[in-house]
Amino acid sequence: MGEFELIRKHFQRPGQVARPGVALGIGDDCALLQPHPGHQLAVSTDMLVEGRHFFADVDPEALGHKALAVNLSDLAAMGARPLGFTLALALPDASETWLAAFARGLFALADAHACPLVGGDTTRGPLNICITVMGEVRPGPAMQRSQAQVGDDLYLTGRTGEARLALELMRGTDWATRACGQQALTRHPELRQRLERPLPRLALGTLLAVLGNAVHAAIDLSDGLAGDLGHILQASGVGAEIALAALPVAPALQPLSAEQRLDCILNGGDDYELLFTAAPIARAAVDAAAQASGTPVQRIGRISASPGLRVLDASGHPVTVSSRGFDHFG
Amino acid sequence: MGEFELIRKHFQRPGQVARPGVALGIGDDCALLQPHPGHQLAVSTDMLVEGRHFFADVDPEALGHKALAVNLSDLAAMGARPLGFTLALALPDASETWLAAFARGLFALADAHACPLVGGDTTRGPLNICITVMGEVRPGPAMQRSQAQVGDDLYLTGRTGEARLALELMRGTDWATRACGQQALTRHPELRQRLERPLPRLALGTLLAVLGNAVHAAIDLSDGLAGDLGHILQASGVGAEIALAALPVAPALQPLSAEQRLDCILNGGDDYELLFTAAPIARAAVDAAAQASGTPVQRIGRISASPGLRVLDASGHPVTVSSRGFDHFG
Numbered sequence: 001m002g003e004f005e006l007i008r009k010h011f012q013r014p015g016q017v018a019r020p021g022v023a024l025g026i027g028d029d030c031a032l033l034q035p036h037p038g039h040q041l042a043v044s045t046d047m048l049v050e051g052r053h054f055f056a057d058v059d060p061e062a063l064g065h066k067a068l069a070v071n072l073s074d075l076a077a078m079g080a081r082p083l084g085f086t087l088a089l090a091l092p093d094a095s096e097t098w099l100a101a102f103a104r105g106l107f108a109l110a111d112a113h114a115c116p117l118v119g120g121d122t123t124r125g126p127l128n129i130c131i132t133v134m135g136e137v138r139p140g141p142a143m144q145r146s147q148a149q150v151g152d153d154l155y156l157t158g159r160t161g162e163a164r165l166a167l168e169l170m171r172g173t174d175w176a177t178r179a180c181g182q183q184a185l186t187r188h189p190e191l192r193q194r195l196e197r198p199l200p201r202l203a204l205g206t207l208l209a210v211l212g213n214a215v216h217a218a219i220d221l222s223d224g225l226a227g228d229l230g231h232i233l234q235a236s237g238v239g240a241e242i243a244l245a246a247l248p249v250a251p252a253l254q255p256l257s258a259e260q261r262l263d264c265i266l267n268g269g270d271d272y273e274l275l276f277t278a279a280p281i282a283r284a285a286v287d288a289a290a291q292a293s294g295t296p297v298q299r300i301g302r303i304s305a306s307p308g309l310r311v312l313d314a315s316g317h318p319v320t321v322s323s324r325g326f327d328h329f330g
Numbered sequence: 331m332g333e334f335e336l337i338r339k340h341f342q343r344p345g346q347v348a349r350p351g352v353a354l355g356i357g358d359d360c361a362l363l364q365p366h367p368g369h370q371l372a373v374s375t376d377m378l379v380e381g382r383h384f385f386a387d388v389d390p391e392a393l394g395h396k397a398l399a400v401n402l403s404d405l406a407a408m409g410a411r412p413l414g415f416t417l418a419l420a421l422p423d424a425s426e427t428w429l430a431a432f433a434r435g436l437f438a439l440a441d442a443h444a445c446p447l448v449g450g451d452t453t454r455g456p457l458n459i460c461i462t463v464m465g466e467v468r469p470g471p472a473m474q475r476s477q478a479q480v481g482d483d484l485y486l487t488g489r490t491g492e493a494r495l496a497l498e499l500m501r502g503t504d505w506a507t508r509a510c511g512q513q514a515l516t517r518h519p520e521l522r523q524r525l526e527r528p529l530p531r532l533a534l535g536t537l538l539a540v541l542g543n544a545v546h547a548a549i550d551l552s553d554g555l556a557g558d559l560g561h562i563l564q565a566s567g568v569g570a571e572i573a574l575a576a577l578p579v580a581p582a583l584q585p586l587s588a589e590q591r592l593d594c595i596l597n598g599g600d601d602y603e604l605l606f607t608a609a610p611i612a613r614a615a616v617d618a619a620a621q622a623s624g625t626p627v628q629r630i631g632r633i634s635a636s637p638g639l640r641v642l643d644a645s646g647h648p649v650t651v652s653s654r655g656f657d658h659f660g
Contacts, residue, residue: 023370023469027565028408028474028565029374029404029407029475029548029550030372030373030374030407030408030410031374032373032467032469033370033371033373034370034469035365037367040353040363041362041363041364041365042360042361043362043414043416043448043462044359045416045417045460046418046451047418047419047420047453047455047458047460049453049455049456052454053453074360075359075360077359078358078359080360086375086462087375088375088376088377088462090458118373119373119374119375120375121376123377123383124382125377125379125381125382125456125458126379126455126456126458128379128420130375130458130460132375132416134371134373134464135360137362139353139364144354145357145358145359218359220359
């Protein structure tokens with residue numbers, strides 16, 4: 001099957017052009033998008049490589065989901081509403097079964113967020129998935145990394161660490177298997193779910209963006225809570241304190257040692273939760289946005305003038321934390 | 331060197347945020363672009379894979395140029411003005427020398443067209459370059475593949491076939507070497523230039539877009555003149571005649587047999603020239619746009635009601651032509 005047939009069969013769907021915001025979809029030199037008047041265009045791109053971001057034998061449907069989810073998570077962190085995405089795909093061979101499942105996972109998430117596929121490229125090569133997502137947002141400094149202010153509350157959606165523990169258990173890493181047991185992945189199906197099917201926090205993100213100027217900085221967690229918070233702190237020229245007791249701990253992480261647990265939570269990576277800062281005056285508004293979007297949101301600390309990140313125990317003493325993050329090129 | 335340092339060193343340049351149209355550049359979850367009011371956003375993505383789109387030992391500076399050029403060519407074919415691009419890069423290792431040269435080639439072309447890098451992703455993996463380019467264009471059907479009309483003139487910029495001949499000579503393909511000689515690449519440095527450093531026809535494209543409704547369909551030639559013209563014909567429900575004598579023949583193609591030459595010209599691929607149709611009343615305007623943009627433009631045929639593509643010799647008889655194109659997934 002040739003490139004064009006391949007694209008048509010699995011990725012060109014009837015009616016996809018007739019979406020608001022999409023003036024011209026797949027099939028021309030460019031797609032044409034029409035953002036609402038007065039809006040800016042938010043753009044983000046992510047590349048997923050076999051052996052680095054996923055295992056060779058990953059369920060292709062989950063992979064289709066995740067490839068788009070990690071991009072939508074970037075839109076969520078800017079409070080942008082999705083307009084559409086492009087998909088570039090290098091495939092070692094054109095397996096019908098694989099492509100059909102990949103497309104199924106991809107489009108299920110795309111449809112859930114009204115984010116149509118508007119263009120793409122397919123080629124033969126080592127498996128590589130590159131998605132670029134576009135959204136629209138009202139102009140303003142809100143939710144940029146540089147906007148955290150001293151005194152801000154620090155919020156986290158959901159909980160972190162499960163994706164990393166899932167990864168270590170799937171790899172059979174000694175410390176993880178010893179602590180959690182051989183059956184941990186079976187007893188805790190949510191672990192694999194968190195690794196393979198992260199849910200972008202778009203509903204909350206778009207609500208936070210309209211809270212006026214109360215929400216300051218935001219970031220999506222891909223490299224680990226500590227590392228990504230570090231980007232906010234650096235860009236804003238501030239520091240932060242996190243209350244150890246306020247960090248949500250997933251049930252599956254309970255068997256870990258305190259040190260292992262904190263490492264997963266702070267440095268695990270692949271979480272795709274939102275971390276954001278907001279003025280204390282906005283607490284009620286943040287709670288309302290969390291409720292309205294059905295998103296668990298936890299206040300985990302605050303922004304301070306003193307540079308660096310400190311995690312404080314119940315008595316206010318700093319806990320030692322590594323902050324190596326989950327650097328994809330380390 | 332970690333991912334973030336790598337990105338900073340080679341791809342984050344001071345002052346790049348302060349471009350018109352770019353509200354927020356590299357370094358946040360998303361880039362923010364601000365198209366001019368009333369404009370649509372044109373988006374295109376291309377993925378380049380080692381061994382498929384370029385040789386492993388290609389000059390990285392040329393590769394940086396080409397990776398962006400093939401994307402800008404898509405904007406040109408929609409008459410869009412560049413706003414910015416994202417770059418996702420998978421690298422087997424982080425060679426400083428390679429990256430510096432790649433960035434040099436990339437930014438030289440980006441600067442020439444005022445198209446800043448606004449975001450990206452870097453990861454370890456088999457060499458893969460995925461660029462998504464964004465531009466702006468006034469709303470309207472002009473320059474879409476479906477807009478060719480019976481009676482339109484058919485125009486070609488520059489000339490086709492050299493990139494393919496260069497590829498065959500570099501591969502040492504028998505028919506090419508026998509016809510052109512072992513020294514052909516040395517005697518004709520433009521061959522390699524055409525393959526490795528195509529020049530996107532943006533100046534002409536943006537002029538054609540403002541010729542009102544006179545220019546109908548346009549496409550950029552990546553898969554070969556015949557194959558890409560086929561996309562226009564199919565999308566528009568029309569056919570075309572090309573006058574063999576009107577097809578520009580590059581000097582380096584002269585030693586080929588008539589059949590080889592026509593195959594290179596029609597099916598070579600990798601040309602990144604523009605093919606477009608316009609009402610006969612627009613001839614003077616097209617000539618003026620060609621002159622103003624310094625672009626060689628040749629009228630090579632016309633659109634007809636009878637489906638399919640016919641290449642006619644001097645006496646009006648159809649020449650036999652294969653039209654397999656240069657399918658990247660064949």
